[in-house]
Amino acid sequence: MSYQTAYHRWVGIGPYYAMFPTSFVEDTIKKYTQPGDWIFDPFAGRASSVFIGTALNRPAIGIEINPVGWVYGKTKTSPAPKEMVLARLEQISLNADSFSFKIPDSFQEFFNLCFSEQTLKFLVSARNMLDWRNSDVDRTLMAFILIDLHGSRQRSFSNQMRQSKAMAPKYSVRWWKEHKTTPPEIEPKSFMQKKIDWRYEKGTPILPAQSELILGDSTQVINDLNESYQNKIKLLFTSPPYIDVTDYHRDQWLRLWMLGEELSYKRKTEKHKATFASSIEYEKLLLDVFQKSSQLVCSDGYVYVRTDARKNTFEITLKVLKQCFPGWKYRTIKQPYSKNTQTALFGDKSSKPGEKDIVLYRQ
Numbered sequence: 001m002s003y004q005t006a007y008h009r010w011v012g013i014g015p016y017y018a019m020f021p022t023s024f025v026e027d028t029i030k031k032y033t034q035p036g037d038w039i040f041d042p043f044a045g046r047a048s049s050v051f052i053g054t055a056l057n058r059p060a061i062g063i064e065i066n067p068v069g070w071v072y073g074k075t076k077t078s079p080a081p082k083e084m085v086l087a088r089l090e091q092i093s094l095n096a097d098s099f100s101f102k103i104p105d106s107f108q109e110f111f112n113l114c115f116s117e118q119t120l121k122f123l124v125s126a127r128n129m130l131d132w133r134n135s136d137v138d139r140t141l142m143a144f145i146l147i148d149l150h151g152s153r154q155r156s157f158s159n160q161m162r163q164s165k166a167m168a169p170k171y172s173v174r175w176w177k178e179h180k181t182t183p184p185e186i187e188p189k190s191f192m193q194k195k196i197d198w199r200y201e202k203g204t205p206i207l208p209a210q211s212e213l214i215l216g217d218s219t220q221v222i223n224d225l226n227e228s229y230q231n232k233i234k235l236l237f238t239s240p241p242y243i244d245v246t247d248y249h250r251d252q253w254l255r256l257w258m259l260g261e262e263l264s265y266k267r268k269t270e271k272h273k274a275t276f277a278s279s280i281e282y283e284k285l286l287l288d289v290f291q292k293s294s295q296l297v298c299s300d301g302y303v304y305v306r307t308d309a310r311k312n313t314f315e316i317t318l319k320v321l322k323q324c325f326p327g328w329k330y331r332t333i334k335q336p337y338s339k340n341t342q343t344a345l346f347g348d349k350s351s352k353p354g355e356k357d358i359v360l361y362r363q
């Protein structure tokens with residue numbers, strides 16, 4: 001991708017899992033909507049559908065349960081002014097000695113090997129000071145920190161790690177010891193400043209349409225949308241989680257800690273915050289979300305759902321969609337496995353039939 005415009009520098013925020021490729025989102029939105037038409041994504045992830053929709057002058061609304069995806073999405077759609085983000089960075093750095101974090105024994109070795117002392121102080125200061133839920137400035141800075149919280153050594157805050165997901169603490173420690181790698185000695189403020197300079201070099205994206213991105217569980221949030229958005233949505237454009245594929249919360253355990261959650265590598269027990277291992281629970285989630293969403297889509301609208309081509313997920317998704325949109329026609333489009341697909345799981349050598357899109361329409 002060329003990074004010659006603000007749009008191209010912001011669209012990729014940030015590293016997440018199972019993301020829509022940008023060109024796919026652009027093409028789909030242009031094909032099924034006109035400027036001014038509303039788009040809705042109840043499983044928004046890092047909110048590419050919402051961001052690209054608003055950039056193409058289509059107002060958009062999204063819901064995402066994972067704060068990491070939400071922080072990325074909100075930052076793209078409402079970035080704070082650069083000068084304010086830099087001023088906040090200065091405050092975080094100045095207060096780097098003001099906070100302490102008691103690392104639990106079971107994570108001690110991980111933290112010793114992952115971050116330098118100076119980096120950890122900076123991160124703990126940011127974790128304590130940034131009000132990312134309520135302030136655009138704090139959220140924008142937090143998004144930049146999350147992007148590079150872990151990744152390749154020297155290009156991120158951490159010792160060598162993957163960028164899209166954080167590996168298990170024990171696995172990471174074993175790997176670092178085997179490869180004799182140490183935490184990078186970087187100066188956090190100037191490291192962040194360079195990243196911020198690059199991001200804002202071409203300005204911030206021009207977003208002619210309005211957007212709303214809600215942090216929450218779609219099964220509950222859509223109820224509140226009904227009054228304002230009934231029959232208003234032209235394109236329901238989404239990709240639900242797939243059965244047994246990704247655990248969005250566990251994979252982001254280190255970034256979730258940065259956002260203030262307790263340090264834990266355990267699977268979450270709350271509903272919709274782990275992998276979807278049970279077909280029954282999965283079907284219930286889709287039925288609930290698509291049933292409620294169907295009230296929002298207008299009669300000449302479209303439903304475009306990208307899903308896993310594997311039988312279990314695909315068949316449940318199609319069954320639920322037919323049930324929620326009775327009388328609508330549909331077609332499916334195969335998206336064979338390529339590097340760009342959402343099931344391109346790093347290190348996963350199992351056979352991957354790729355993804356399949358389901359498009360529903362009235363005529």
Ligand SMILES: C[S@@+](CC[C@H](N)C(=O)[O-])C[C@H]1O[C@@H](n2cnc3c(N)ncnc32)[C@H](O)[C@@H]1O
Pocket residue numbers: 016017018019020021042043044045046047048049063064065066069216217218219238239240241242248272342
């Ligand atoms: C396949 S990903 C979507 C990725 C997105 N298309 C992108 O480009 O980033 C599915 C998303 O659904 C979210 N999710 C799962 N259950 C949810 C729920 N009940 N309400 C809202 N979001 C949910 C997951 O956290 C995950 O980010």
